[in-house]
Amino acid sequence: MVVTELAPTQRFYGGLLGWQFVVGGPETGGYVTATLDGCAVAGLAVADVPSPAGWCVYLATDDVSASTARAVEAGATVLMGPTTELDLGRRAVLIDPTGATVGLWESGRQTGWEVTDVPGAFVWAEQMSHDPAAARRFYTALFGYEQQDMSAPDFTYTSLGIGGSPAAGVGGYGPGAGDVPAAWTWYVAVEDADAIAPLVAHLGGEVVSGPEDTPYGRVLLVRGPAGEVLALVEQPDDATA
Template structure:
């Protein structure tokens, strides 16, 4: 585990990032890409759930892959936040100025999910666990480690996610400044992610968005592997308090973050 980042839990606290999945045009190509990059193995796709496939790191659930049912949908990673009551969270999202994209619906006995956006349009999902609690492995190479929101309204983001999930903006963190603030859950010391200001260099057409980040053993190796497999570097590695961080794009256009230990 990387100190100061996501702590794996068997029962996720309300508001904690608990799952991530990616929607892809070509599921098999995605399995080849992420299988080699992160060392994942995969379940057989579930016909009941549109071919949804679970990825495993050393036999533990690490993420999900799903074939796009509609070509108009984005090729993108999605972060899920835990809730004990999806309907109540839906009401909070609306009260705080967000929008519900897909109402809360049961996914068999696995749980209940909804898809929403914050007031500026950043998409996220909410998960009320049933038999599927979420991540079984985090904070290890090949597994989820944190998420970050890129936004043009950082104060608005703090207010929205604070009202909906109880996120606290960590102004006293060594990593914090006006452009970036880590987030933690109320009453907890560990950071669960953060938000960053989208500066003038970011194209105006780029919408606010969450970046799902995975831990890798070595940044150089991850970049070489991703590019060899047809991916590309979207944001070159930079130094962060947690270690080198970069944004990559897979061979189908889905962007994600990678972080390597200091």
């Protein structure tokens, strides 16, 4: 995520999720790695000029140049890159055909999340839009995902998988969503969604919705101090990665 001020963001996520922060050297432009028990869980960068803040979900690729070209053929627009980030890896940032921003990451020394599926770490990511069929076509063309329809009468949702394992979700906004823009959202696990909800405002954020029960856990949607949105989920006891 790119922010204009690090301190409020560090206070928010440090207090809410127990993250600690490691500031890179001058050659990284002050890039900050958020860690949980010493393991990387997210990254923060400081913008040179004021700009909207938001988390960017990156999808792994073995060849970011080839994936970017394939994405453009499938209807994406390139916002940035591909660029080389020291010895960490190569990346590109795109706008998919439904208008959602998404990143591509070809790993070097930086492979991504070092821990998942525990409180304070990533558990899931999904893309929501007003045209889920277009999103499914795009991401399947890009990475050859397997599709599992998980829709209900009033809800369109598809799980995208690799080798039989779920990788991400693609869903459609309901009729009451209005002009909400397409976006990727990532989910971070928490031990107790109800207990953590009051901390959000205390730490400078805002509860957007929830906590509410879903088939996959108790979910709380929050907005951080820079305006970014993420989901917190208290997973059921029988949840599997």
